[in-house]
Amino acid sequence: xxxxxxxxxxxxxxxxxxxxxxxxxxxxxxxxxxxxxxxxxxxxxxxxxxxxxxxxxxxxxxxxxxxxxxxxxxxxxxxxxxxxxxxxxxxxxxxxxxxxxxxxxxxxxxxxxxxxxxxxxxxxxxxxxxxxxxxxxxxxxxxxxxxxxxxxxxxxxxxxxxxxxxxxxxxxxxxxxxxxxxxxxxxxxxxxxxxxxxxxxxxxxxxxxxxxxxxxxxxxxxxxxxxxxxxxxxxxxxxxxxxxxxxxxxxxxxxxxxxx
Amino acid sequence: xxxxxxxxxxxxxxxxxxxxxxxxxxxxxxxxxxxxxxxxxxxxxxxxxxxxxxxxxxxxxxxxxxxxxxxxxxxxxxxxxxxxxxxxxxxxxxxxxxxxxxxxxxxxxxxxxxxxxxxxxxxxxxxxxxxxxxxxxxxxxxxxxxxxxxxxxxxxxxxxxxxxxxxxxxxxxxxxxxxxxxxxxxxxxxxxxxxxxxxxxxxxxxxxxxxxxxxxxxxxxxxxxxxxxxxxxxxxxxxxxxxxxxxxxxxxxxxxxxxxxxxxxxxxxxxxxxxxxxxxxxxxxxxxxxxxxxxxxxxxxxxxxxxxxxxxxxxxxxxxxxxxxxxxxxxxxxxxxxxxxxxxxxxxxxxxxxxxxxxxxxxxxxxxx
Numbered sequence: 297x298x299x300x301x302x303x304x305x306x307x308x309x310x311x312x313x314x315x316x317x318x319x320x321x322x323x324x325x326x327x328x329x330x331x332x333x334x335x336x337x338x339x340x341x342x343x344x345x346x347x348x349x350x351x352x353x354x355x356x357x358x359x360x361x362x363x364x365x366x367x368x369x370x371x372x373x374x375x376x377x378x379x380x381x382x383x384x385x386x387x388x389x390x391x392x393x394x395x396x397x398x399x400x401x402x403x404x405x406x407x408x409x410x411x412x413x414x415x416x417x418x419x420x421x422x423x424x425x426x427x428x429x430x431x432x433x434x435x436x437x438x439x440x441x442x443x444x445x446x447x448x449x450x451x452x453x454x455x456x457x458x459x460x461x462x463x464x465x466x467x468x469x470x471x472x473x474x475x476x477x478x479x480x481x482x483x484x485x486x487x488x489x490x491x492x493x494x495x496x497x498x499x500x501x502x503x504x505x506x507x508x509x510x511x512x513x514x515x516x517x518x519x520x521x522x523x524x525x526x527x528x529x530x531x532x533x534x535x536x537x538x539x540x541x542x543x544x545x546x547x548x549x550x551x552x553x554x555x556x
Numbered sequence: 557x558x559x560x561x562x563x564x565x566x567x568x569x570x571x572x573x574x575x576x577x578x579x580x581x582x583x584x585x586x587x588x589x590x591x592x593x594x595x596x597x598x599x600x601x602x603x604x605x606x607x608x609x610x611x612x613x614x615x616x617x618x619x620x621x622x623x624x625x626x627x628x629x630x631x632x633x634x635x636x637x638x639x640x641x642x643x644x645x646x647x648x649x650x651x652x653x654x655x656x657x658x659x660x661x662x663x664x665x666x667x668x669x670x671x672x673x674x675x676x677x678x679x680x681x682x683x684x685x686x687x688x689x690x691x692x693x694x695x696x697x698x699x700x701x702x703x704x705x706x707x708x709x710x711x712x713x714x715x716x717x718x719x720x721x722x723x724x725x726x727x728x729x730x731x732x733x734x735x736x737x738x739x740x741x742x743x744x745x746x747x748x749x750x751x752x753x754x755x756x757x758x759x760x761x762x763x764x765x766x767x768x769x770x771x772x773x774x775x776x777x778x779x780x781x782x783x784x785x786x787x788x789x790x791x792x793x794x795x796x797x798x799x800x801x802x803x804x805x806x807x808x809x810x811x812x813x814x815x816x817x818x819x820x821x822x823x824x825x826x827x828x829x830x831x832x833x834x835x836x837x838x839x840x841x842x843x844x845x846x847x848x849x850x851x852x853x854x855x856x857x858x859x860x861x862x863x864x865x866x867x868x869x870x871x872x873x874x875x876x877x878x879x880x881x882x883x884x885x886x887x888x889x890x891x892x893x894x895x896x897x898x899x900x901x902x903x904x905x906x907x908x909x910x911x912x913x914x915x916x917x918x919x920x921x922x923x924x925x
Contacts, residue, residue, distance in 0.1 A: 346756045351621070352764075361762045367752040369624045370764035372647050375617035378609065382621025383752070385605035386579050386629070390754045408617070411610035 314340040318362045325525025327482040327515040328356060328424065332363050334492045335395065335422055338499055339366065348391040349383055351376040353405075355397040356430040364395070374405025377412035380419040391502055393420040398439040399429045402462050406438075409468070413508040416473030420498045421510040423464065425479075426517040427536060434520035438462045441539050446520070461539060465512045469545035475507030477546040481514040483532040487542070496556060506550045514540055559734040564699045565590035567735050568632070568658060568706065568722070573598055575707035576741045577656075578627040579605035581618040585637045586670040587726035588660035592632065604743070612637040616644030623653040624763045626751035628710050628743075632658035634726070635676050636667065639684075645719060646685025650765030652750075652780065654713035656706075657691075657721045660729035663888025671888025672725035674810060674861035680721050681839040681869075688777055690784040691719035692791065693839035697814040699733040701836075707738065712791060716783050717750075723838065725811050725861065727890065784840075793836035794845060798824060802831030804904065805849060806896065807870055808859040809835050816859050819896035830900060838866065846873035855879045855907045859896055862886065864915045871914075879907040882914035 311317065314336025322328045339345050348366040352358055354373035361368030371379045376394035384392040401409050401423050412419060428446055429435040435448040439461050443452040453461075465479040476498055480491035491513055498509035514536050516528035523531055562570070569591045572580070580599055582592040592608065599606040605622070609615040615631050622629040633641065638659045648655055661676050663669040681693050692712050696702040702724060713720040747753070752761050767773035795813075798820055799805060808816040813834035820832045833849055835842050846869075850856065855878050858867045864882050874880060883899045885891045908917070 347754045349752050349754060358766065361764065365760060367755050367760050368762045368764075369621065369651075369752055370762075370766055371620075372617060372643055375613065375620075375644070378614040378617035379621035379624075381607060381609075381614075382579070382581065382618035382623070382629070383625055384621075385607060385618075386622045386625045386627045387753060407610050408614050411614065415607075 312336045312340050314345055314365050316363055316365050320363070321359060322356065323519045325516065325518040325528060330482050330488060331422060331424060331513050331515065332360065334488070334495050335393070336364055338492065338495045342496070342499055342503070344391050344499065348393065349387070351380050351383070351392070351394040353394065353396040353400040355400050357395055357397060357424065358431070360395045374400050374403070375408055376400070377405065377408040377417070377419065377421065381412055381415070381417050384417065384419050388418070391420070391499065393422060393499070395422045396424065397430065398423070398425045398427065398437045402438040402464050409464070410471070413468045413471045413474045413510070416475070416507040418502055418505055418507060420502045422495065423510055423512045424515045425464070425512055425540065426515040426520070427461070428517050428520045430517045430520050434517070441535065463540060465510070465545045468510060473508050474510070474546050475548045476501040476509040476551045478544045479512040479514065479540060479542050481532065481537060481542050483514065483516070483529045497551065497554065500554050500556055501551050504550070504554060506548060514542070557736055557739070559736050561732050562699060562735040563590060563732050564702065564729045565660065566594045567699050567703050569594035569598065570737060571703040571706035572630055572656070573602065574738050574740045575710050576628050576743045577604070577630050577710070578743055578745070579622045579629045581607050581609055581615045581622070581631050583609050583612050583615050583633065583637060585634045587662055587729045588632050588634045588658070591658065591660070591729070612640035613644060616641035616648070619655050620644055620648050620651070620653070623648060623655045624651070624752050626746060626748040626753070628714070630656035630658065632660065634660045634662045635664050635673070638676060638679070642685040645691070646687055646689065647765050649685065649689030649691070649719055649780070650687060651763050652717045653763065654717050655719055656709045656713050657719055659721060659723050661723065661725045669888045670726060672727040672811060672861065672890055673888050674725055674812060674865070676723070677838065677860070677862060677865035680723060681841070689780055690787070691721050691839060692716065692787060692837070693721045693723050694793065694836055695723045695809040695838045696728070696836065697810050697834060699728060699731070700735050702728060703735055703737065707741065716787055718783070718787070723810065727811050788840040791837055792840055792842045792845070794842045795834045795836060797832040797834070799831035799833065799849070801829055802853055803829040804855045804857065804900070805831045805833055805853045806857045806859055806900070807833045807835070807846065809838050809866055812859045812861050812891065815891055815893055816896055818893035819900065822893055822897050823900055828900060828904065835866070841869045843869070843873040846870055850874040850877045853878065855881065855903055857881045857883065857896070857899055857903055858914065859891065860884045861890065864918070867914060876910040879910050879912060880914045881908070882918045884918065
């Protein structure tokens with residue numbers, strides 16, 4: 297017989313309505329779970345769970361639709377912003393968001409991402425940057441840092457032959473159609489709280505029709521990096537933040553004026 | 557409604573508008589760009605969705621997204637652009653959402669040229685994208701027939717949650733003909749129990765083409781096949797001309813079929829008892845009707861603007877019962893009716909054997925010119 301061991305008045309933490317009760321398939325220690333939860337909390341707080349349509353990518357978060365409790369579609373690799381465009385243009389009063397990793401968004405989906413931003417497409421992108429292809433086994437990504445070892449750059453990314461990482465937030469911030477472009481990190485509680493606030497502003501940007509919004513979230517891939525979950529968090533702070541500085545890259549005056 | 561002079565690409569766009577298209581996504585490519593240009597003017601004034609995308613892969617994924625809402629959605633392109641869309645078409649088929657695709661075919665392979673061709677028949681009727689799926693493909697032979705098929709295409713796409721392709725060539729896209737436009741149909745957004753629209757007052761919907769559980773994927777494949785069997789049962793379309801007393805027959809689709817009608821009339825004037833069979837649904841192909849035809853005539857001439865792509869379907873139906881001759885023009889060359897009449901006369905003189913390889917014999921004749 298099930299026994300309730302939780303005393304409701306002492307409950308300080310529970311599953312938000314925006315998350316299903318599906319057990320997670322993500323590796324223990326991975327920050328996808330944190331990012332999912334932030335999106336779910338924001339959608340619930342903004343009362344958008346029945347108005348939102350999510351687009352899952354190809355990559356580890358291909359199954360985002362199993363966890364985030366809204367209508368969902370699942371895109372081809374890199375094409376989520378195009379799919380989001382198709383949905384948003386037909387259903388402009390719905391809230392449409394994609395959730396994409398760096399291989400999906402920066403590599404194969406670069407064109408779709410840049411052009412969705414350039415059109416000022418009124419969608420929100422949650423962009424998980426962990427500097428690696430996680431799902432396929434830790435290959436070099438367009439965000440892999442110089443010297444970083446991956447399964448397809450075993451001696452470390454050699455910039456002479458393999459080039460340099462792409463800073464997506466900085467790139468998208470140059471586009472007039474973008475309303476809100478920021479980078480946050482998920483490596484400690486203070487950063488996570490700031491990430492949640494940014495996700496909130498991104499969805500507010502869309503709800504108010506203020507153009508393209510994207511939150512880049514620096515994330516860990518402890519399995520792909522070959523580190524423990526705890527070591528991954530400090531590795532992110534020490535190695536990723538210097539290359540991918542956390543900050544606000546574009547906040548249009550209209551978005552800045554939003555009172556939240 | 558009176559008849560008006562319309563350019564093919566523009567007439568198709570207006571016919572789609574009147575059939576209630578809610579969203580169009582496209583990318584410029586000759587010889588279909590007027591369709592995109594027309595939509596860019598027409599849809600915004602009606603408050604409907606239009607996006608000129610950054611590429612054909614983006615186009616087809618915008619279509620995919622819009623199709624997931626249950627809207628009437630379409631795109632158009634020409635051969636190289638259709639090749640770029642194949643990944644998205646496979647996803648759309650795997651997710652079982654409806655869309656209309658117009659392919660205004662041009663000469664290929666590769667960049668090819670911008671002249672009329674029928675070289676994409678096998679690509680769309682036999683596959684193109686990965687996996688087992690079956691687009692409905694309609695091949696009209698005039699602007700009027702294309703206009704009349706636009707509402708049919710949307711209805712079929714939604715009825716069977718399928719891709720419906722209008723397969724025409726650059727000549728139909730570019731020429732002008734008198735057209736009787738249908739009346740404007742109201743746009744009605746229906747609520748489908750499968751579509752995504754926000755989970756207001758219902759359980760959430762998830763649309764996907766991923767089924768990691770292998771037996772489930774097999775079941776989905778069988779469901780797609782089952783729906784295709786219904787299409788095969790119910791949606792065969794063709795036109796027959798002068799076949800009542802015919803001793804031989806020409807088979808051709810689209811523009812080749814239309815040129816063949818001129819050839820048949822010329823041959824009739826010469827006393828040759830020939831008729832024309834023109835498949836309109838090339839997928840599903842009217843196998844049974846062609847089989848019946850092959851029991852009534854002594855020989856067949858198959859004409860195409862490709863190297864014998866539909867010929868394979870004719871051969872499947874005929875099963876070497878009678879001799880088949882093939883005549884094709886390639887790379888954007890349009891045949892004249894005289895060429896078909898000459899082939900017909902030659903066929904009557906020397907019908908050959910049912911087991912002859914029509915492509916091999918045609919290739920030799922082409923090389924001996």
